[in-house]
Amino acid sequence: xxxxxxxxxxxxxxxEMADIDVTxxxxxxxxxxxxxxxxxxVQKGExxxxxxxxxxxxxxxxxxxxxLRTPDAGTVQVLGTDVLAHPGTVKERIGVQLQATxxxxxxxxxxxxxxxxxxxxxxxxxxxxxEEFNLEEKADVYTDKLSGGQMQRLSIALALINDPDLVxxxxxxxxxxPQARLNIWTVIEGIRGRxxxxxxxxxxxxxxxxxxxxxxxxxxxxxxxLDPPRRLIAEHAPGTTVEFANVPGLDVETLRKVPGxxxxxxxxxxxxxxxxxxxxxxxxxxxxxxxxxxEAGGGEGEGAIRDLMVRHGTLEDVFLSLxxxxxxx
Amino acid sequence: MNGFxxxxxxxxxxxxxxxxxxxxxxxxxGLAVLFMIIFGLxxxxxxxxxxxxxxxxxxxxxxxxxxxxxxxxxxxxxxxKSHTAAFADLKSDSVTAILVIPKxxxxxxxxxxxxxxxAIYQAGGGSSSTAIxxxxxxxxxxxxxxxGHASVTLGAPQAAExxxxxxxxxxxxxxxxxxxxxxxxxxVAIGLVEKRVTxxxxxxxxxxxxxxxxxxxxVVGGGLIVLLQILVLVAVGVWxxxxxxxxxxxxxxxxxxxxxxxxxxxxxxxxxxxxxxEAARALAAMITFPLMFLSGLFFPISSLPTVVQDIARILxxxxxxxxxxxxxxxxxxxxAIGTDCLVMAAWAVVTISxxxxxxxxx
Numbered sequence: 001x002x003x004x005x006x007x008x009x010x011x012x013x014x015x016e017m018a019d020i021d022v023t024x025x026x027x028x029x030x031x032x033x034x035x036x037x038x039x040x041x042v043q044k045g046e047x048x049x050x051x052x053x054x055x056x057x058x059x060x061x062x063x064x065x066x067x068l069r070t071p072d073a074g075t076v077q078v079l080g081t082d083v084l085a086h087p088g089t090v091k092e093r094i095g096v097q098l099q100a101t102x103x104x105x106x107x108x109x110x111x112x113x114x115x116x117x118x119x120x121x122x123x124x125x126x127x128x129x130x131e132e133f134n135l136e137e138k139a140d141v142y143t144d145k146l147s148g149g150q151m152q153r154l155s156i157a158l159a160l161i162n163d164p165d166l167v168x169x170x171x172x173x174x175x176x177x178p179q180a181r182l183n184i185w186t187v188i189e190g191i192r193g194r195x196x197x198x199x200x201x202x203x204x205x206x207x208x209x210x211x212x213x214x215x216x217x218x219x220x221x222x223x224x225x226l227d228p229p230r231r232l233i234a235e236h237a238p239g240t241t242v243e244f245a246n247v248p249g250l251d252v253e254t255l256r257k258v259p260g261x262x263x264x265x266x267x268x269x270x271x272x273x274x275x276x277x278x279x280x281x282x283x284x285x286x287x288x289x290x291x292x293x294x295e296a297g298g299g300e301g302e303g304a305i306r307d308l309m310v311r312h313g314t315l316e317d318v319f320l321s322l323x324x325x326x327x328x329x
Numbered sequence: 330m331n332g333f334x335x336x337x338x339x340x341x342x343x344x345x346x347x348x349x350x351x352x353x354x355x356x357x358x359g360l361a362v363l364f365m366i367i368f369g370l371x372x373x374x375x376x377x378x379x380x381x382x383x384x385x386x387x388x389x390x391x392x393x394x395x396x397x398x399x400x401x402x403x404x405x406x407x408x409x410k411s412h413t414a415a416f417a418d419l420k421s422d423s424v425t426a427i428l429v430i431p432k433x434x435x436x437x438x439x440x441x442x443x444x445x446x447x448a449i450y451q452a453g454g455g456s457s458s459t460a461i462x463x464x465x466x467x468x469x470x471x472x473x474x475x476x477g478h479a480s481v482t483l484g485a486p487q488a489a490e491x492x493x494x495x496x497x498x499x500x501x502x503x504x505x506x507x508x509x510x511x512x513x514x515x516x517v518a519i520g521l522v523e524k525r526v527t528x529x530x531x532x533x534x535x536x537x538x539x540x541x542x543x544x545x546x547x548v549v550g551g552g553l554i555v556l557l558q559i560l561v562l563v564a565v566g567v568w569x570x571x572x573x574x575x576x577x578x579x580x581x582x583x584x585x586x587x588x589x590x591x592x593x594x595x596x597x598x599x600x601x602x603x604x605x606x607e608a609a610r611a612l613a614a615m616i617t618f619p620l621m622f623l624s625g626l627f628f629p630i631s632s633l634p635t636v637v638q639d640i641a642r643i644l645x646x647x648x649x650x651x652x653x654x655x656x657x658x659x660x661x662x663x664x665a666i667g668t669d670c671l672v673m674a675a676w677a678v679v680t681i682s683x684x685x686x687x688x689x690x691x
């Protein structure tokens with residue numbers, strides 16, 4: 001049994017209380033441990049990202065904090081209230097967007113906003129919210145006729161109907177096309193701009209890097225790293241990554257011995273981490289290099305390198321370096 | 330807590346969504362009206378038409394006037410036959426039923442002998458017209474016994490009191506029962522499982538609204554949809570098809586409410602043993618369709634094999650159907666449908682309790 005430490009009184013007295021305070025959170029489903037002793041806090045006004053592959057425990061953690069699930073152990077304080085003891089109080093002051101867009105059938109956009117407005121003691125004017133999320137044209141359309149991006153905008157609008165201090169967005173852009181994703185990012189930046197605290201889960205690196213003040217890298221129900229994106233990259237994915245298409249017969253072991261190469265990961269693509277990209281590239285592009293596969297080396301002036309890409313570290317690399325796994329596998 | 334505002338918003342949304350769901354409406358209200366049209370055309374006309382063969386073992390003035398009273402009901406024909414001839418007629422389907430007047434009938438009417446019972450025989454695969462025949466005989470007989478002082482003769486006025494129950498009159502309560510059955514199961518219970526599968530319930534639960542409010546809104550919203558459909562059905566039945574209600578409209582409320590509650594309970598039970606809404610629908614169809622044919626909606630339960638009758642009489646639809654027919658066709662009072670209501674209430678309490686205990690939010 002994990003006994004969580006209550007928040008020190010001194011912290012409370014200074015009025016520096018975090019919007020979310022999670023200690024020793026554990027959730028099991030039968031033999032599966034979905035959340036394995038998570039502890040973290042989210043400060044007021046910050047956009048807090050939870051990054052991890054499907055099944056890492058992000059959604060379960062979020063749903064416990066939202067008061068939708070009961071943990072097996074741990075404590076959760078949200079906006080200064082114990083969620084497990086007073087879920088209703090907390091729910092009144094938070095906004096929630098669930099991963100699956102779930103709205104009652106045969107309901108039009110305006111009606112959905114009106115319905116959710118009626119579920120809170122305090123709510124913003126329906127027309128104002130519809131306008132803010134650019135849904136006026138779709139206000140009298142059934143929700144199931146909306147495009148993915150419109151649906152997601154509505155879903156976020158419903159999460160903000162009670163003018164919450166704290167907003168949870170569970171994978172807000174999953175399954176959207178790039179245009180719609182960009183649109184949602186602008187929406188989330190708008191929420192951040194109004195000083196609201198946002199917790200979002202994602203498995204898109206660009207999303208976390210662009211939107212989040214801090215990112216928790218979650219794997220198998222644990223937080224393996226928690227920092228601002230830049231610091232995560234500086235710590236766990238320093239240097240430059242050189243990537244190219246993998247070819248059969250490529251000798252990875254010899255490649256690892258090339259001067260300056262720090263790490264080689266080879267699957268669909270070969271990805272080399274280095275702090276001296278110039279030297280490494282020079283060696284790589286040498287057609288007589290000893291690591292090159294036989295058939296490619298025998299070509300007429302053609303090296304084994306195709307689809308070459310040189311880039312700086314990203315959160316993707318952070319995840320790879322921390323867990324040895326790719327995020328989207 | 331602003332519980333009522335949330336409840337009202339959820340219930341209104343539920344009713345509005347159900348009214349917009351044409352497919353489901355066609356399946357309940359649409360089919361009910363269609364059944365009335367079909368049966369109306371098949372057995373058409375407003376007049377009652379039943380033929381009896383009477384086997385009179387009594388041969389007194391009383392039995393003769395009893396048969397005359399019956400024959401005086403418009404649309405009813407009574408022929409006196411020998412036992413053998415009567416059963417031959419029944420076998421060849423040239424009569425609706427056979428009445429056997431026992432020896433001592435006259436003495437019983439005059440209160441000079443022990444009570445006697447008139448026996449009625451019908452062919453096996455009965456239709457709703459045999460049920461009507463039952464009704465007519467039952468009422469004439471009741472009238473006869475009620476006037477059982479020696480001085481009373483059986484005249485035309487008593488016969489006129491008989492409700493001339495037409496096919497439409499019979500079908501209207503049947504179709505009310507049908508709507509109760511299908512709407513209770515489909516709108517309330519399956520509606521709820523669909524909201525569970527599509528995570529709508531989960532989304533509602535992420536708001537401050539209480540779980541009990543969500544469930545209450547679903548049940549009350551579903552109940553309103555049942556009432557709305559019944560109102561439309563009754564309006565069509567009465568104004569378009571000329572169906573009559575011989576009883577009290579208000580007295581229809583207890584069987585409608587209790588019947589709906591018991592089918593909501595059965596629906597909840599179905600949804601607690603199924604994961605997907607497709608599975609719930611399939612299981613619901615497997616239960617509701619046989620129920621519909623076993624419960625006296627299209628032909629009386631008495632025409633079913635005894636074993637099947639016993640099963641049918643356990644299920645709540647038979648009680649709902651019985652109560653509705655008694656009120657609307659026989660003009661029965663509350664005392665006559667008390668048992669029906671008690672049984673339905675018991676069904677509702679048991680099924681809803683079990684469902685509440687087994688309920689899953691996700």
